[in-house]
Amino acid sequence: MHDDVVGALEGAHAHALGWLASLDTRAVPAREVAAQVADRLGRELPDGPTDPRDVVELLATASEPGLVAIPSGRFFGFVIGGTHPAALAADWLTSAWDQNAGLRFLTPAATAMEDIAEAWVVDLLGLPPGCAVGFVTGGTMANFTGLAAGRDTVLARAGWDVAERGLVGSPGVRVLVGEERHDSVDLVLRYLGLGAPETVAADDQGRIDVAALRRALEEGGDRPTVVSLQAGNVHSGAFDPMAEAIEVAHAHGAWVHVDGAFGLFAAASPAYRHLIAGFEAADSWATDAHKTLNVPYDCGLVIVKDPVALRTSMSMHGEYLIRDAAGDPFEKVPELSRRNRGATVWAVLRSLGRRGVAELIERLAGHARTFADGIAAIDGAHVLNDVVYTQVCASFGDDATTVDVVARMLADGTAWTTGSRWRDRAVLRVSVSNWSTTDDDVARTMTALRAAVAAAREVDPAR
Known part of the structure; x- marks a missing residue:
């Protein structure tokens, strides 16, 4: 095997494992925007070749601040799953x-x-x-x-x-x-x-x-x-x-x-x-x-x-x-x-088997139910949908308060929850889709959400 192949793959493997190991502790949102990452990657096309190992090293280190922890168990934005280990x-x-x-x-x-x-x-x-x-x-x-x-x-x-x-x-x-x-x-x-x-x-x-x-x-x-x-x-x-x-x-x-x-x-x-x-x-x-x-x-x-x-x-x-x-x-x-x-x-499918697929679905839906119960217990919060599967839509009073809570959740970084509009109301939407989400992930997210609601009401006590 060519040395370039070995070197490039070894570098990619090390960075991939480092990335996955960071998911439990890192903030979910990215730290840099696309333009900053592009500057790190280098905007000028080189005149000559670059060692593949160096290319992988640059790609990994320059991109890291612009990565969103989508594979994290605390990413509840949009409807995006993670990647099961066997599938990865x-x-x-x-x-x-x-x-x-x-x-x-x-x-x-x-x-x-x-x-x-x-x-x-x-x-x-x-x-x-x-x-x-x-x-x-x-x-x-x-x-x-x-x-x-x-x-x-x-x-x-x-x-x-x-x-x-x-x-x-x-x-x-x-x-x-x-x-x-x-x-x-x-x-x-x-x-x-x-x-x-x-x-x-x-x-x-x-x-x-x-x-x-x-x-x-x-x-x-x-x-x-x-x-x-x-x-x-x-x-x-x-x-x-x-x-x-x-x-x-x-x-x-x-x-x-x-x-x-x-x-x-x-x-x-x-x-x-x-x-x-x-x-x-x-x-x-x-x-x-x-x-x-x-x-x-x-x-x-x-x-x-x-x-x-x-x-x-x-x-x-x-x-x-x-x-x-x-x-x-x-x-x-x-x-x-x-x-x-x-x-x-x-x-x-080979890894999960018939029972494992059913348990995965039931676990995701169970986490959504836990979110719904936790949100409903927050004073002034309302779960707006019948939580039958993996989606939860919530309001925290008027639209301005809900939008503020969504923004504070993203700024906090503990978890990613998405803002949207549903039936003419601003909502915070929780989509539970990741196989790796744990009870602890849900608890950490709920702690951050309660803090975001409290902070929004401190700004305007009328909320």
């Missing part, structure tokens, strides 16, 4: 192996990992055997891929071949969504040339109103239609009423897609499967494996009940490709050349 190690091997995971013949090991992970995911979620799973970059592209299969299928039923004729002149596709769907659904509909969706009323937790959905479907006549449901509202954590909504949508000939970026794996827990009951009747599903499943970026999963529909939308042809009669991974995703994402999914 598998990701290192994935980079070292340097396999292009597009073709079965070219990379049999990578394909074998995906084949097994596909079967395990379908089994864990209780989905129909034979579903196809594509390993994409994240939840957004999982939604893109599932909705692309839906678009093409409903237009094909109407006698229109999208691959041959495009969308111009087509009957068009109605896409119905709840008014509290995630914005990434609107984004991918733009990518797919479908424009803005038609919104359907939702209840006070963001769950789609089935009666309103039925009326919208009836008013649309027999136009090609896709319905996108949600497993896990980004603020409340609530799940659309799957069984009823899917039954109504299918009765009107619609394709049903489920955006389950962080909520889909509730199906793997006996304690939380009731939240998503009936979802297996849908036509496609999307999830971001970096969230609840805790694999490294980037990895999303799209699952489609009809493998032919998925391959019809995603596959391509090239005389130079060495095709396999068993099917190739690239036929299920928008990319031809890509990273072996199946390795990390296989690793975390």
Whole structure:
């Protein structure tokens, strides 16, 4: 092995272990902004070569002040998981192996990992055997891929071949969504040339109103239609009423897609499967494996009940490709050349096992319940959502006070909790997604939160 390879990897290994060891004690927010880190890295491209070991050393030391402790058990911002140890190690091997995971013949090991992970995911979620799973970059592209299969299928039923004729002149596709769907659904509909969706009323937790959905479907006549449901509202954590909504949508000939970026794996827990009951009747599903499943970026999963529909939308042809009669991974995703994402999914599922996945989900949701109880005990604080899964939204009086508390939490650095607006109110949002979060992490965060609330009220006692 070349000395440069050994030296660079040894340096990276040492810095990686140092970074992980620092997570329990370091402040969660970064200490420097991007411009400062760029100055440290050096903005001028060198004229000549630099020893790879020196490059790694510069990269690690210059970047360190600009790193956010996202893998920490006290990062509760957005909906971002950590990286499970088995998945992290598998990701290192994935980079070292340097396999292009597009073709079965070219990379049999990578394909074998995906084949097994596909079967395990379908089994864990209780989905129909034979579903196809594509390993994409994240939840957004999982939604893109599932909705692309839906678009093409409903237009094909109407006698229109999208691959041959495009969308111009087509009957068009109605896409119905709840008014509290995630914005990434609107984004991918733009990518797919479908424009803005038609919104359907939702209840006070963001769950789609089935009666309103039925009326919208009836008013649309027999136009090609896709319905996108949600497993896990980004603020409340609530799940659309799957069984009823899917039954109504299918009765009107619609394709049903489920955006389950962080909520889909509730199906793997006996304690939380009731939240998503009936979802297996849908036509496609999307999830971001970096969230609840805790694999490294980037990895999303799209699952489609009809493998032919998925391959019809995603596959391509090239005389130079060495095709396999068993099917190739690239036929299920928008990319031809890509990273072996199946390795990390296989690793975390192999490490956790069926019981471990269920326990992970139950632990995350249990921490959210502890946060909700702790916040509710603070004088003047209000938990605004029904805490059914891993999300907690809280207010600390008026909007100004809540915004102040959010800012003080970030300035304190003990934990990262995100500010947002939900149902026309400023909120502090806690998203519990990291496998490594402990009871102590929750306790430390609650101590910081109580201090932030007290400090905000000292500034203005009227709060």
